[in-house]
Amino acid sequence: MKYRDAGVNVKAAQNAVKNIRRLARETFSSSVLTDIGSFGALFELQKKYNEPVLVSSTDGVGTKLEIATMTERFDTTGHDLVNHCVNDILTVGAEPLFFLDYIATPKLKEKMIEEIVRGVSKGCKENNCSLVGGEMAEMPDFYKEKHYDIAGFIVGIVEKKKIPDINKVKPGDILIGLKSNGLHTNGFSLVRKILFKKLKLTVEEYVPEIKNYIGEELLRIHRSYFSLLFPLRESEIIKGYAHITGGGFYDNIQRILPHNCSCVIETSTWEVPPIFDFLRKQGNIQTEEMYRTFNMGIGMVLIIDASNKEEFENYLKEKEEDFYKIGLVVEGERTVEIKF
């Protein structure tokens, strides 16, 4: 018996690594000292920080992967993964340094792995992040057929003094919402239940209410806010960043409220994209549950001082970025009130 008789093909893995190596090299900054395939990836730290703080995060794409499987399009989820991680560390003002991915499949298919990593590589390039390593796990008998899982790990860096201090948040501060690009990567188990189990739709179907094909709409790439917001790091305009992911508005905005503050959000201040209304109606979901699960068209919420409103708005206009003043910080005990 050979190892490949057990469903594991070391040779296929070696071929896949060749493709990955090529895609990863395209992302390397001059700090990367090793090629893909070493035991450990070496990344030399630059000297520009006085008190360097490393910021790390790990994420998956959740069951959005199922849509990739259904559409047999594998080059988007890796991009989602990077952007999700980048946004997470951006919430403390960090710039990305490097990224690693973990890909697990029931059977290693070189082409599919290459597609996945192409997405990761694209995301890394977009965010000035080096893809320094990863792991491919071939796990026969674990995943259901055609299924796979990916996880991403990011490390960024921030000057200690530049980390936003949520204790500076105070009543009267303004909540600014920035547009998401569709569902991003949350709530997909519920989405699948509504669209595929209840409505029996397919990914090829065109839905007039959302003016899009289901597959295309669901695979829209999780947007990164790095290139938009990172240039502001020296200005200290942004007091808090809430990346609207799992747990929706309630859990994520609460994280950036100090003990003596609450916030009130007016949902009438922005237009919720049609996909969310479609899901709410078809799934018969209560509005509050929607805001606990989905981003509702707002992928990042920022808290700024009212005195900086004009400067910040001018900056966003200059960048041709749509934005919404979605609410206010008020006195309270860390509650997120949403007015529908």
Add this chain to the structure above:
Amino acid sequence: MKYRDAGVNVKAAQNAVKNIRRLARETFSSSVLTDIGSFGALFELQKKYNEPVLVSSTDGVGTKLEIATMTERFDTTGHDLVNHCVNDILTVGAEPLFFLDYIATPKLKEKMIEEIVRGVSKGCKENNCSLVGGEMAEMPDFYKEKHYDIAGFIVGIVEKKKIPDINKVKPGDILIGLKSNGLHTNGFSLVRKILFKKLKLTVEEYVPEIKNYIGEELLRIHRSYFSLLFPLRESEIIKGYAHITGGGFYDNIQRILPHNCSCVIETSTWEVPPIFDFLRKQGNIQTEEMYRTFNMGIGMVLIIDASNKEEFENYLKEKEEDFYKIGLVVEGERTVEIKF
């Protein structure tokens, strides 16, 4: 419809996070600036390095997880994961800084997650590594029932000048083998095929040839070599470290051979533990394939200069560590020759 109707229970996740937070805090060094549950984990870098190089690695445990599922024992695989990652970055002389885990399950069970993270926490404490974050993904419909997957991500640090330079490896250097603790985390798809599909054994079965129960033997924890070898970092005795993982002796030792060197390994120099012989016989596996797949009782291979042999041996004896002089570096073109 609510999110939990789709098989996702945000509340269960929040409860699990409480347990994780407690276990993670036990591992925190003074460099950790955030608690578990932040968007990004903050780790302040100490100033003791002149030219700091970050070393990162990601790994899974592969289908060793299946054994955890069969025995319903979930507190060992996390420990495996940490030790595997620690050994990977130790190969460039790095000390661990922090660790993140990714856990994906079809249905989130608080107790199981706590057990998994207990193993991770134990491994982190053993290796002076802070468990700073992680992600739990509840992925209904993805994994087969009772299955789950975990991935780990480590970041360590090394002084640039202390990174072993494989170009110093030369003919006449000695290969020292250090004992593994059983199978570690590789070759489990083949192991499962032989023991469970072919021989129809169960994890409860006692096998006289290996003097152990199957479940216990297979779940032995991947050994970390950090506490043994890290004290030698200033001495520069170790010219190269090969962590014997996927790809066995051939692929892993080749990685630390410079272009003008090969090595010859004499398998008669150590006693291969009975589990490997049992697998070879029962699986009718060629000996070469065994050394390409398993660690064969040697979890770490080190290359040292012949002139340092005595000093190194004395150090290992002082630490009560068994070791084997398993081979020699010779002139050649990066081939690993194994004499059976």
